[in-house]
Amino acid sequence: MPWAKNKDIEKIRKAIVDTVEELSHWGERIPKVWNDCEKFLKENQKKQIISRNDVTMFFRNNYPETEKDINVDDILKFYHEVGLILHFPNESLKDVIIVDVQWFVHAFKHIITDPKHFDKHCGNKNEFKSFNDFGILSDTLLQKIWTYNNKTTKSCIQHKSKIIPYMNKLGLIAQIDYESANQTDAEKSEIVDEVKYYIPSMNKMNFDLSSISKIMSGQRTSILHFKFTDFIPHFFFYRLIVACIGKWKLLDKGKRLFKDIAFYITDGQGYHNIAIAINESCIQVQMFRRDNRELEIEHTLSCREMIEEMIGRITSTFHKSVKYVTGFSCKDINLTEESEENFLEERDIINLVHEFACPNHVDKNHQVDGAKLL
Numbered sequence: 001m002p003w004a005k006n007k008d009i010e011k012i013r014k015a016i017v018d019t020v021e022e023l024s025h026w027g028e029r030i031p032k033v034w035n036d037c038e039k040f041l042k043e044n045q046k047k048q049i050i051s052r053n054d055v056t057m058f059f060r061n062n063y064p065e066t067e068k069d070i071n072v073d074d075i076l077k078f079y080h081e082v083g084l085i086l087h088f089p090n091e092s093l094k095d096v097i098i099v100d101v102q103w104f105v106h107a108f109k110h111i112i113t114d115p116k117h118f119d120k121h122c123g124n125k126n127e128f129k130s131f132n133d134f135g136i137l138s139d140t141l142l143q144k145i146w147t148y149n150n151k152t153t154k155s156c157i158q159h160k161s162k163i164i165p166y167m168n169k170l171g172l173i174a175q176i177d178y179e180s181a182n183q184t185d186a187e188k189s190e191i192v193d194e195v196k197y198y199i200p201s202m203n204k205m206n207f208d209l210s211s212i213s214k215i216m217s218g219q220r221t222s223i224l225h226f227k228f229t230d231f232i233p234h235f236f237f238y239r240l241i242v243a244c245i246g247k248w249k250l251l252d253k254g255k256r257l258f259k260d261i262a263f264y265i266t267d268g269q270g271y272h273n274i275a276i277a278i279n280e281s282c283i284q285v286q287m288f289r290r291d292n293r294e295l296e297i298e299h300t301l302s303c304r305e306m307i308e309e310m311i312g313r314i315t316s317t318f319h320k321s322v323k324y325v326t327g328f329s330c331k332d333i334n335l336t337e338e339s340e341e342n343f344l345e346e347r348d349i350i351n352l353v354h355e356f357a358c359p360n361h362v363d364k365n366h367q368v369d370g371a372k373l374l
């Protein structure tokens with residue numbers, strides 16, 4: 001630092017010393033209770049999973065006088081945020097605390113990596129193909145993957161019912177519900193005993209545009225874009241696909257799941273459908289009907305609200321703040337098609353309900369009908 005005078009260096013040194021001192025004061029202020037809890041969580045790591053009740057009991061036994069003042073959920077939230085444990089306070093998950101995060105990560109990594117292992121250890125070619133090509137994993141195959149000759153993953157079987165909901169919450173895996181009113185009894189009995197999961201990151205299937213146009217030949221909305229500014233949206237797309245499986249039925253019993261696009265039925269009768277797709281910068285959403293009738297506005301809007309709520313939730317639980325804007329393409333495009341230069345942000349056109357000159361293409365005198373977009 002030739003441009004720094006000695007005096008400046010002194011200042012920097014002092015600033016560092018002050019900072020360190022502040023930190024150590026902060027360290028002293030961390031209540032002993034929290035420290036002890038951290039120790040307790042670490043000591044239990046070899047169990048992989050403990051219950052919330054185990055933590056409550058720990059405080060009851062060690063701090064009988066102050067137990068009522070201790071907020072267990074605050075403590076668990078803190079250690080979740082710093083990455084020591086996994087704990088979500090949702091009703092269905094709050095009793096389970098994953099105290100060995102590495103083990104949990106490994107449990108998932110083991111499913112999606114090393115495809116060579118499947119062939120060798122997991123026998124059935126069809127099961128393997130279905131998983132490796134389409135991301136559809138049978139429960140039998142999952143058991144086999146977790147069982148064969150691996151100490152770490154054997155414990156996954158034991159904790160299966162607890163870790164699958166956590167993987168689901170994180171958007172890694174979704175259990176597929178095949179039940180459908182339109183199914184024949186034969187179809188039902190064929191699949192009823194086998195639980196299946198969908199792992200979107202494994203799906204390698206490209207869709208065929210002509211078959212997509214066929215199923216979407218009826219009434220449809222314009223394509224709503226969620227354009228991400230700082231992140232590639234794939235990660236959020238997977239989470240959204242998983243979250244939607246919990247909300248809606250898959251169209252055509254899951255035969256419409258592709259690498260970059262998924263289709264769902266959004267109403268009980270099967271009239272309204274939604275396509276959720278991805279390109280380089282956007283998640284795209286489009287509602288459609290397969291018969292010739294009009295889309296019901298109220299239902300369409302409630303689906304949009306649901307999608308927005310889900311995307312909001314998915315992106316807000318990410319460790320960094322994620323920005324995105326909504327909008328449309330000024331030109332007709334197909335789902336998954338890139339729309340960067342044709343993108344119109346919704347807030348810029350929300351009041352333009354008639355035809356207007358497209359701001360993206362001023363020199364080309366391109367007209368856009370606002371009423372059709374929104």
Ligand SMILES: [Zn+2]
Binds near residue numbers: 330342358359360
């Ligand atoms: Zn334009």
